Amino acid sequence: MRASLYRILLLLALVGGLPKARAFSMLGAFDTWMTQEVGYQILGLDVGGPMNLGEEHRWNMPIITYGFDESFLNYFGQRGVEEVxxxxxxxxxxxxxSKMSPDLSEFPLDTRRMNYRANALFVFDLKSQTLASLLESLGVGPAERFVWTLRSRTVINNIPVYAVIKRNFDPVIFNPSSYVNGVLYTYQILQTLANPDVWE
Structure with missing residues (x-):
């Protein structure tokens, strides 16, 4: 009985000690090493590359003005305006x-909800897309994508060698982090033999 109690206490201590890691990645103008060969400057997807803290860019305007053009209104209508x-x-x-807690515990780690019908119909959520676009414009990139990111690729004796860096940061202590919203991320580099210049 006593051994079981110790196991339960140990388990609770371990679970309680797990990091409650949220995460963020900062964006900035593409550096010279951020080439398509290592997965950057993807047309229609990237507005900037992952930056180290202090290298990022962001808007410094207290007010953002936005509007809706005729093509948006014709396609999305009033419902689209409401979602934005x-x-x-x-x-x-x-x-x-200044009003947030030091550990940001008032914000949940997971706020996702899956709309299976919309997913099956390949319909995207305009509100979520707007949030993502605004965050990118404000200099905040997708944390999951840049937890681990390729810095360079060189070939030595026909063997590719990659340099991998972290560009994901804990929002409380500002250290590089392998966690995004409590989930540990690792990486694996897959290179096809058919086309050795293609990375995944």
Missing amino acids: EKAIKIFNDLPPF
């Missing part, structure tokens, strides 16, 4: 940083 407004409201409802 909901995304903007999420930003406007954030408290000042």
Whole structure:
């Protein structure tokens, strides 16, 4: 009985000691090493490359003005306008940083909800897309993509050698982190033999 109690206490201590890691990645202008060969500057996807803290860019304007052109209104209609407004409201409802707790515990680690019907129909969520686009414009990139990222690729004696770096940071202590919202990320580099210049 006593051994079982110790096991339970040890398990609780281990679980309680797990990092409650949230994460963020910063974006900036592409550096010279951020080439398509190692997965950057993907047309239509990348607005910038992952930066180390202090190297990123961001807007320094307290007010962002936006509008809807005729093509947007014709395609998405009033419902599209409402979804964009909901995304903007999420930003406007954030408290000042000085009012947030030191560990950001008031924000949940996982806020995803899966819409299986929309997924099956290949329909995307305009509010989520607006949030992602705004975050990128503000200099915040997708944390999952840049936890581990390729820095360079060189070939030595017909063997490719990759340099891998972290560009994902813990928002509380600002150290590089392998965790995104409590999930540990690792990496594996896959290179096809048919086309050795293609990475995945």
